[in-house]
Amino acid sequence: MSHNVLVLNCGSSSLKFAIIDAASGTTSLTGLAECLSLENASLSYKLNGKKYKIDLPEGAQHDAAIAEIVSLIKQQHLDDSLIAVGHRVVHGGEAFTGSVVIDNAVINGIENNVALAPLHNPANLMGIRAAQTAFTNLPQVAVFDTAFHQSMEKQAYLYALPLSLYKEHGVRRYGFHGTSHYFVANEAAKLINKPIEQSAIITAHLGNGCSVTAVKNGKSVDTSMGLTPLEGLVMGTRSGDLDAGLYNYLSSTLNYSNSQIDAMLNKQSGLLGLSELSSDCREIEEAAEKGHMQAKLALDVFCYRLAKYIASYVVPLGQLDAIAFTGGIGENSSLIREKVINLLSFFAFDLDHDANLAARFGNAGVIATNPLGAKVLVMPTNEEWVIAMDAHKLVEAQ
Structure with a gap:
């Protein structure tokens, strides 16, 4: 069949x-x-x-x-x-x-x-x-994209806003890239030879859109994107986290309209906004190597924010078995991975430079380990395959 x-x-x-x-x-x-x-x-x-x-x-x-x-x-x-x-x-x-x-x-x-x-x-x-x-x-x-994150508890998904906004309008954290986080966490568990039901894995999906998810025993317990795919990490053209008071400042002091603010935060910010050069991580890395200071700054902010999020997800997990990098940047940028691992100095990871350089273009592998047995991996994602598997399963069930 x-x-x-x-x-x-x-x-x-x-x-x-x-x-x-x-x-x-x-x-x-x-x-x-x-x-x-x-x-x-x-x-x-x-x-x-x-x-x-x-x-x-x-x-x-x-x-x-x-x-x-x-x-x-x-x-x-x-x-x-x-x-x-x-x-x-x-x-x-x-x-x-x-x-x-x-x-x-x-x-x-x-x-x-x-x-x-x-x-x-x-x-x-x-x-x-x-x-x-x-x-x-x-x-x-x-x-x-949001389904995998529906296992989060209220303490992880509610904003500290009037509760009526959640009850009446569904204002809460939803999270995205769910099919990717699900696939990568399961593949990471296989690679470290641990049942997914007994594992604590942090998955970092880094592409033009970026998000981090804490996956405990196979379920999403926290994730960086929010009500919309704008919250969280620095992305290609999206700002990620910022002070909500900025909206009022931009509109009342600088006379920005709502649509101008929205366009700026979604399409003119992130790596593009900081570097004033490009939203493409490859171009920014090349420019930084040639001494372009804003390109270097954009990479520093990107990696710092990412490392902070990864470290914070030890709170919902309580332990750490693996950090898995995926997505176009996560799978291919050895520089970003190295910078982030160096920022996570508290975790005492020992980076294998050769393995890190070799983990590109679809190659999975372990690139770092620490004395407690946690591993850092590169794991290619395959969202389309997850969609095909789910479709096949539902058709079979019918």
């Missing part, structure tokens, strides 16, 4: 897609539509080891990209082996504690959380509706 699942991951201006064998994790088709709604929208994909690129019409949206993907899948008869379509949905709020087969009630639930993820949930819904139209006979499954 086939285990093939079409996975759609609709971002605010991009769409990642893949056909994945849920049993093995192997892909027969992978691709990315990017710069959607801009003049240079394009679709690139890899099929049977060969790479292709198509220019999409100027200003093409998600629906145009999905139409191209569907046409490609049907031309190649790849739909014959599909058992389901799995969708990444960014915000499930408190309504969804796990993955679900999509029906009208689920769509309503996703719509109800649009205000909490205005850039992502509408794109996710567009992907769901287009796939429902294209593959009428296939079950559609929603896998939520």
